[in-house]
Amino acid sequence: MSNQFHHQPVLLTESIEQLDLSAGDVVVDGTLGGGGHAAAILECIAPDGVLVGLDVDAEALAAAHERLQPFGERAQLVHASFRRLDHVIRSLGLASVDAVLLDLGVSSHQLDVSGRGFRFAEMSRDETPLDMRMDTTRGRTAAELLRHASEEELQGFFQRYGELPGSRRLARAIAAEREREPLRTAADLLRVIDSARIGRGRRHNPATLVFQALRIAVNDELGALEDGLDAAVEVLRPGGRLVVIAYHSLEDRIVKHRFRAEAKGCICPPAQPVCTCGRKPRLRVDTRRPIRPSEEEVGANPRSRSALLRAAERIAEAI
Ligand SMILES: C[S@@+](CC[C@H](N)C(=O)[O-])C[C@H]1O[C@@H](n2cnc3c(N)ncnc32)[C@H](O)[C@@H]1O
Incomplete structure (x- = not known):
């Protein structure tokens, strides 16, 4: 190991x-x-x-x-x-x-090898499942959180833990997307982040902030x-x-x-x-x-x- x-x-x-x-x-x-x-x-x-x-x-x-x-x-x-x-x-x-x-x-x-979706690859087809749990024996995965948290909760996570401009827009986009299809992989989430057109031209890639926020929320x-x-x-x-x-x-x-x-x-x-x-x-x-x-x-x-x-x-x- x-x-x-x-x-x-x-x-x-x-x-x-x-x-x-x-x-x-x-x-x-x-x-x-x-x-x-x-x-x-x-x-x-x-x-x-x-x-x-x-x-x-x-x-x-x-x-x-x-x-x-x-x-x-x-x-x-x-x-x-x-x-x-x-x-x-x-x-x-x-x-x-x-x-x-x-x-x-x-x-x-955890970032590079664990295959738990802590990090996203800068490519359109990143099929890593959105788990993000450090302790895989307990708790909700990131995919489950994206599926079950209310739109308001999601917005709160993105705002508090990612200090993300456009948190509300992203939470709304996720809520709309999951009506059609649950978000399961990094690629699914990246697609929604892209469609919500948030935080463009800022120092940090908005996807980095979204992934950080989810990870912090999943692991409290x-x-x-x-x-x-x-x-x-x-x-x-x-x-x-x-x-x-x-x-x-x-x-x-x-x-x-x-x-x-x-x-x-x-x-x-x-x-x-x-x-x-x-x-x-x-x-x-x-x-x-x-x-x-x-x-x-x-x-x-x-x-x-x-x-x-x-x-x-x-x-x-x-x-
Ligand atoms: C930055 S790494 C530590 C690296 C370590 N100092 C070394 O030299 O290899 C952080 C580690 O803390 C663990 N961790 C994060 N939150 C924790 C918690 N609440 N309780 C125990 N371990 C935790 C993670 O699973 C990860 O393995």
């Missing part, structure tokens, strides 16, 4: 630096993919540190399993969403962890991120490190705001004289601006170009 699984880890040196690992640490990699970051983490926490690796994609898990075999029992791999990483940690009998890494989005393997990626950040802060010990790599502004905005809120603690309105929320600061943010890949990295791996890394440290809650 690992021979066929290709994904180059992004911002590897920077992630390892920000995770600030020591021998014997317990680390969660919530997004194993091909296990590139995980292998580097396991080297840093040798000889007895443990990595708990999660992925929702069974193919990724199998590839990571093969790659991390040399580390034996120090690599504990679990088929689970990082939104439940606190449950996973407790089920392994652990009270807290030293670091958490979330390298969000999809792997190159932003909901998972919100839950995953909560779970990560819950399981980190004071002094533990949290590193998140986002690949588009919607994700990065969530990370930035959550980090800021956790650093501030109280979320009561400023005009309120006494705090009633009772929340205390739980993070110290170490990246005022996100860390981006170097020109060399982007040159060697163009898919890294949108990466935005943010890091924070768990602090003890004041009594």
Whole structure:
């Protein structure tokens, strides 16, 4: 499997630096993919540190399993969403962890090889089925979503997750098309996008934004991120490190705001004289601006170009 699984880890040196690992640490990699970051983490926490690796994609898990075999029992791999990483940690009998890494989005393997329609080929007959699920054991496929979601829901997805000009026009075109014939393949969807004549002449190909929006909706990626950040802060010990790599502004905005809120603690309105929320600061943010890949990295791996890394440290809650 690992021979066929290709994904180059992004911002590897920077992630390892920000995770600030020591021998014997317990680390969660919530997004194993091909296990590139995980292998580097396991080297840093040798000889007895443990990595708990999660992925929702069974193919990724199998590839990571093969790659991390040399580390034996120090690599504990679990088929689970990082939104439940606190449950996973407790089920392994652990009270807290030293670091958490979330390298969000999809792997190159999922994009190029998985045949699940994450990406469209720029040709008229792309017969890849519209699945787009990272976890193929559960949930609605993109084709099912396009078939059953209301026109308003579709418009909301395209607007929120693709920031797509012409969302309403596209949702209407899909609703009309599916009356005639369900949309099953990338080519079916591309045809409707083309007929709706949306977002022409803009920087991003509208089809790219539509595919991104569908993928985010199918996998509830932003909901998972919100839950995953909560779970990560819950399981980190004071002094533990949290590193998140986002690949588009919607994700990065969530990370930035959550980090800021956790650093501030109280979320009561400023005009309120006494705090009633009772929340205390739980993070110290170490990246005022996100860390981006170097020109060399982007040159060697163009898919890294949108990466935005943010890091924070768990602090003890004041009594
Ligand atoms: C960018 S890749 C990670 C690549 C990895 N860091 C490496 O070096 O190979 C993102 C991975 O996260 C997984 N993923 C996405 N959302 C997830 C979630 N909610 N829980 C667990 N894994 C998730 C995807 O299936 C994919 O394999």
